[in-house]
Amino acid sequence: MKKVMDKKISYFRRTVLIYFILIGxxxxIFCSYYLYETSGYQVKLQNYIIAAIVFSASITAILILFMRNIITPMEQISRALGEAAKKLSQGHLDLALPVFPGNDVNKIGEYLNDFTVNVQEVLLHVQTHSNFIIKTIEQIKQKLGEQNNAVITPQIERDFTLARQHIQNIQEMIQAFEYYDICLENGKVMSGNTQSASKTQAGCEAEKEKHP
Structure with missing residues (x-):
């Protein structure tokens, strides 16, 4: 069963169709006026020039509208996608693509923004569970040390240390990302303003100054 949205004519197709109707x-009108003048044998150069000017002005206005409503949004989203891809490759998850209400380009921005939010949630999930794993490793090590007959061999000690280092490396990698509405400080999730990345960043910087 197709969605109702799929049955609607897309914004771009509808706009282009309107422009072609206006051009036609x-x-x-121009051809009718010209044929009327020639059929009555009353061809006047002045009227012909006026009709040509009106026709040219109409075409120019239609092309300007086409550029503003079709080409310009496509160029903007193209530049935004290029910048977004560059930022994502550098670990920036705090990007927010511009949204163009009322047309199909809006969907691209919304989908990519949702994608960055989903990636962010996965990283935060890994961050939270990695802290739990480190605590579990320390508890296991402590329990083994408390047992009278248990001896922690150098190999076991190295295994614990290696596992802890791997998890800490993952945490450092996650903290290297830049997030939109939260920031990470010493492995802790700090909430920010979901409507302003700049305010969140300012809050993170202020918190870092409190806890150097």
Whole structure:
């Protein structure tokens, strides 16, 4: 079963169709006027020039509208996608693509913004569970040390240390990312303003100054 959204004519297709109708109407008016003048044998150069000017102005106005409503949004989203891809490759998850309400380009920005939020949630999930794993390792090590007959061999000690180092490396990698509405400080998730990345960043910087 198709969605209702799929049955609707897309914004770009509808806009292009309107522009072609306007161009066709302008051409028909011009041709009708020209044929009327020639059929009555009353061809006047002045009227012909006026009709040509009106037709040219109509075409120019239609092209300007086409550029503003079609080409410009496509160029903007193209530049935004290029910048977004560059930031994502550098670990920036705090990007927010511009949204163009009322047209299909809006969906691209929304989908990519949702993607960055989902990636962020996965990283935070890993961060939270990695802290739990480190605590569990320390508890196991402590329990073994408390047992009278248990002896922690150098090999076991190295295994614990290696596991802890691997988890800490993962945490450092996660902390290297830049997030939109939260920041990470010493492995702790700090909430920020979900509507302003700049305020969140300012809050993170202020918190870092409190806990150097």
């Amino acid at each position: 109407a302008a051409a028909m």
